[in-house]
Amino acid sequence: MNTRTLTQEQVESLAEHIENAELNAHDITKVTNDYPTMTFADAYDIQWEIRRRKEARGNKIIGMKMGLTSWAKMAQMGVETPVYGFLADYFSVPDGGEIDTSKLIHPKIEAEIAFVTKAPLRGPGCHIGDVLAATDFVIPAVEVIDSRYENFKFDLISVVADNASSTRFITGGRMARLDSLDLKTLGVVVEINGRVVEVGAGAAVLGHPASSVAMLANMLGERGEHIPAGTFIMTGGITAAVTVNKGDNVTVRYQELGSVSATFS
Numbered sequence: 001m002n003t004r005t006l007t008q009e010q011v012e013s014l015a016e017h018i019e020n021a022e023l024n025a026h027d028i029t030k031v032t033n034d035y036p037t038m039t040f041a042d043a044y045d046i047q048w049e050i051r052r053r054k055e056a057r058g059n060k061i062i063g064m065k066m067g068l069t070s071w072a073k074m075a076q077m078g079v080e081t082p083v084y085g086f087l088a089d090y091f092s093v094p095d096g097g098e099i100d101t102s103k104l105i106h107p108k109i110e111a112e113i114a115f116v117t118k119a120p121l122r123g124p125g126c127h128i129g130d131v132l133a134a135t136d137f138v139i140p141a142v143e144v145i146d147s148r149y150e151n152f153k154f155d156l157i158s159v160v161a162d163n164a165s166s167t168r169f170i171t172g173g174r175m176a177r178l179d180s181l182d183l184k185t186l187g188v189v190v191e192i193n194g195r196v197v198e199v200g201a202g203a204a205v206l207g208h209p210a211s212s213v214a215m216l217a218n219m220l221g222e223r224g225e226h227i228p229a230g231t232f233i234m235t236g237g238i239t240a241a242v243t244v245n246k247g248d249n250v251t252v253r254y255q256e257l258g259s260v261s262a263t264f265s
Contacts, residue, residue, distance in 0.1 A: 002222065006035065006042045015049035018148060018162050027105050027150035030158040043160035044223065050163055051086050062232060063087040063114075065143065066212045067164040068156070069205045069236025079156055082206070082236060084216050085164030093144075095172025098265045101246045104146045104167060107264070109244055110237030111188040111252045113202060113209045114141040114171060117231045121213065123221025131210040131217075134229075137175040138183070138209075140254040141234050142262065144168035145241060169234060173258035180256075183209050187255040188238050192248050198239035209235040 006014070014031055021028045031046075032038050051061060068074055068082045093099055101107065118136035146167040147154060159165060183202040190198040206212050212235035217227050227233065244250060244264050251261040 002041045003039055004041045004045065005037045005039055006045065010035070011042070011045045011049050014161065015046045015053060018046065019050045019053055021148040022146075022163075022167065025103050025105050028148055030149045030154045031161055032155055032158050038157050038161075040157060040160060043157045046161040047085065047163050048223075054088050060089040061086050062089050062092065063234065064216060064227070064231060065164060065166055065169075065234040066216055066236040067145075067159070069212045071206070081219070082212065082215060083156065083160050083164050084219055085160075085166040087166060087169060087232070087234070091166060091168050093168050093170045093262055095170060095260055096262065097170065098263050099144060099168055099170075101264050104144070105148060106152070107144050107146045107167065107244050108241035109190070109250055109252075110143045110145065110241050111190050111198070111200065111239045111254075112141045112143050112234045112237060113183060113186070113205070114139050115209070115213050115233045115235060116175075117213075117227060117229055117233070120229050121217040121227040123214075123218030123226070126214045126217035126221070128208060128210045128214050131213040132178055135178055135210070135213075136230075137177055138181065138257075139171055139175040140173035140188075140252065140257045140260050142170045142250065142252050142260045143234055143237070144170070144244075170260050170262045172260040173254055174256075176257060186257070189253045190239055190242060191251045191253070192242065192244065194249075197242050200238040202238060204238045205236045212236050
């Protein structure tokens, strides 16, 4: 899984190709069509190159996200581990804010729990106890995902290269300390235009959302990276992803954590 098949030149060229699709909101065919031997290591090299390109342009990386964090989804995709991506500053939308659909291709939303750390977390060997001890607080978040691949035709390696479909996120509601919540049973309700479209509970994320953060630390450790103190981490969808359209009002209600809302304009 960690072997590489792409040259640095190919990595840089693919990073530019995929990032341009994101920045210009146009879809592309999955990159493994042209590079069928591409590995996960190659895909993460492309993702880190996209991250480098954004930072070189003056964007700040303000957090990380995990995807594919339900056991059912992993089994469905035939993979044994979730995937991660990074969050750039311009991805952040305030609670109640507007999201411009003209800058997106085919957006979907997922209800998530986000963690903010107060101590660094390093893999390998990071476990849920380490995460609970290093967590400052949790806060509700709604992730907007937007695969850059046409007609949602992709494989997991292509998704990783596409920064795990990251595009926007909304945070709001109330922050809370871990000792005041049971994250396994914490319920969420997703409403679009006042109609309930999804419900779920925190246990949908690897049994406990903190497991997702531990897995992220261990995956980053494979690249010699870690989770610094003060990192914002979205732990993965509690609910299935729901398609949103221009004009939609989205509200996600979280048990004990208030609600998060946005309008797609």
